Amino acid sequence: MNEKGLKRKATIGLLLLFLFSLGLTAQERTIRGVVKDSYGDPIIGANVMVKGTNIGAATDMNGNYTLTVPPSATTLQVSYIGMKDTEVSITGNVINITMEEDVSSLDEVVVIGYGTMRKRDLTGSVSSVSAETLAAVPVASAVEAITGKMAGVQVLTTEGSPDAEMWIRVRGGGSITQSNDPLFIVDGFPVSTISDIPPTDIESIDVLKDASSTAIYGSRGANGVVIVTTKSGQAGKLRLSYNAYFGVKKIAKTLDVLSPYDYATWQYELAALKGSNAIENYNSFFGNYQDLDLYRNVPYNDWQDLTFGRPGSSMNHSLSLNGGSERMTYAFNFSHLSDKAIMEDSDYKRNSMSLKLNNKATDRITLDFSVRYTDTKINGGGANDATSTLDTDKRLKYSVIYTPIPLKNLDASAGSADDDLGNLYN
Template identity: 35%
Template sequence: QSVRQGVGKTKITGRVLDNNGEPIIGASVLEYGTKNGTVTDIDGNYTLNVSKENATLSVSYIGFVPQQVKVSGGNSTIHLKEDAQNLNEVVVVGYGTMKKADLTGAVSSVNGTEIASRPVTDATQSLQGLVPGLLVSNDSSGRPGSSGTLTLRGQGNLSGTGHPYVLVDGIEMSLSDVNPNDIENISVLKDAAACAIYGARAAYGVILVTTKRGKEGKSRINYQGTVGWNSPTVLPKMLNSVDFARMWNDGCKNANSSRLYSDEKIKLLEQYINDPSSVNPWQELSSTASMNPAFENSESGIGNVDYFDLHYKDTSFKQRHNLSVSGGGKAAQYYTSAGYYKEDGLLRYANIDFERINVSTNLTSQLTPWLKLKAGLKFAHSVQNTPFGDGGLSDGFFHSLARFRPTVSVVDPNGHFTELSMIPYLQSGTYTKTKRDFINMTGGFEINPFKGFNVFMDYTYKIIGTHYSALNVAPMIYAADGVSTSKGVRQELGVTADGKFTRYNDNTHYQTINLYGTYNFSINQAHNTTVMAGYQEENNKYDYLRNVITGLYSTTNPNVGMGTGDKVVTDTRNSWATRSFFARVNYDYKSRYLLELNGRYDGSSRFAKDHRWGFFPSVSV
């Protein structure tokens, strides 16, 4: 729709959709012939102020045919058609590859070069804006090592846990364990027709990741390195101490409260802002007073503090380096890579960072004209340091940044940071450390006994181990005399007076066997058929052991066995196995009529007598 916005301006709103009616995120919408433009949001919506009512918009997005559309009231929804060249593109689908033109389901493809060029933490974040209908969100954005969550075509369920099923080279895996530089391409299967072959786990879509493999030819060495800086996108703008005091007084008068800043105090606050050295910010403090805390939630004290500016740095450094070697002859090809990523946190006084190492290698060997062997290894090791988390400081820290008054100095009379600044809590020795190791080993073969018929078999063993430790230490807060101290304990930060130590380990051991075959044949070059059938077996074992103890004997050498408080132990173990049969038939008549049938049976010991059947037919004309 269009709404007149005064002389010479018209506000146009609308949506940009693909040929399946899915919103396109990040599509470019420009007023034709100008630099006036915008991009669509997560729902494909756009808003643009144009120079005339019947404006022509130029709309474009990667993989779609650009369009120029004249927009008037009620004609603001724009459908982009997929580029015809993309229809001949071969994309990865469930257990194989197919041309887009031969698919009945909705499938989007992303090339690995688009992902590798983005300086982000992991491959999850790099998908932002590349796939219509795919939303990447990150509730922990800004914290080093935080990964995003993916949702396809909306939330999926009421609890917000409906995330796509991610497979890397056919193996269930987290995208955060994949080096973005190792990715060859990503296929996103969006609807039931495309996802049915994977059964119930594909209820919210499927993301198929194919990693790079060696190619015949001379050895190629490739290095890619990036360095950069993070900065806070938006921080709240806080009042200075004088404006705060005046607005506080207005609120008190409206509430008939007598808790007012005096005119004399406001003049001192103004003087402090102009020349901090000319005013004693602690002139109301007794020389023997405790400063634990000092002047919190009171009209005493003189200062001018922006807590966001105090705690947040303007920038934090990050770097990423990747080195790969590939090549081989006709008989065998190889690919090996190593990646390093390091990201510092934005908090000025906290020890907060994330570091990850990735190693990947694979080998393909054509032993005979009909037999090919494959082997691969993926390894990732990461360490995350932060004072926040289970057993450390709580997120109440961030709540307090906007809660404390700016009228109290954060440096005491002796030059120490005050308890109210919260800096002592960040420097007390409280920490959380997460070490995570991931290893994935795969071996298999491919048999081609005659033209059109291929048999694939692979075996994978995967280990994921996480070691977590957290130490909670109350800081010592100096009194006004600069000598005596007392422990700082602030409930909203989750600080324990006598110390607490938390440690847990969880381990996952997973193995799977895949065996499937495909047969392609054509009758009179008009009836083209592909038949696929296979078997999968999975076994998973998981164990979790958590120990927590309070009242530590020592905070310099903490131990879960040494403390005066209660010791809490949690021990969890479980295992499951599945055996699945699956099949698909694709029929194409002269590229005009498509028929696809998908079916899967899952028999699982995850729940007692758990049997799941799925069958999905789809037709495209």
């Protein structure tokens, strides 16, 4: 009797467990549908996800999808490049979804040679950088700020001096004998460079790259056109803005140089290859070969570190005033940049002021006034001397070939080149 009762209970338990499993399985359901765009065309590869879970599927060639969703699922999320993300409620087993185009980026206004135009209506090749992008990069000039942000636009540094000119190449160089510099236009006027314009004073930079966009400028625009639009005043109350940043820099990599002992040994080996006369000359400078151990652990000059080893710094201040009425607006900007290079006695300071007035005389006549003043002071140079008629890399070269043996009376009391009254060498 007991055995029969146990068997009956086990059978009933297994049956209840089986029915419970069937109930759980029955609660899950399959949802299918089609994802289309606003024109009724199927979207291939759209991601359909159950909100709050990792359950999802991609649409096939006909825009169809199939999902097995849990009973707690209430919403589907659909995403696709170029379309707005869409959420739909789960109301049945068949859910068809229509997605809308994301046209917000197409309504952006860009500056071209003969005015402004929305990107959706533009047929030429134009790249743009906004004021927000420029302000987010703490650099000395607007040219540095656009580095790597425009397709087909390459920015190069001519040499390492603090005020080194930045080269801009639009779709590479087109000539091997003539200039490949693009045409610079600032507020409608051609200029020779834009390196002296503070990034905080720029509203946008547009680069015209193809023939249709640059045709209005003729042959001057053959290498591309860089159009800079500076900030204008806005009607309303006076707005005061202050922006500052501070940065430090140091040399990234140095070359290995010889110690005094290695240098004296190398000089002896060189003299031995040249003959007995060279050996006698060597002894007059370095002494006998048997005394080379005297050069071990002696203080020496690492000219590379003395020339390029100091930490550099960069400090920038920018103050702007903006305001006006419906008829007249004004914008004033003052910027101060102080850049201390890593090379001794090398620094760069720039003070820049700009004033822009816009007066709407009538509904058809607008009077614009703009003035800019820049004062630049440059000390020293870079690792290369591009204007030299001899060695174009003499500063860096000499820093590693000078003898490391200490100079006479060189000690800590000699001071450093950063001191107003001191000098590294007496």
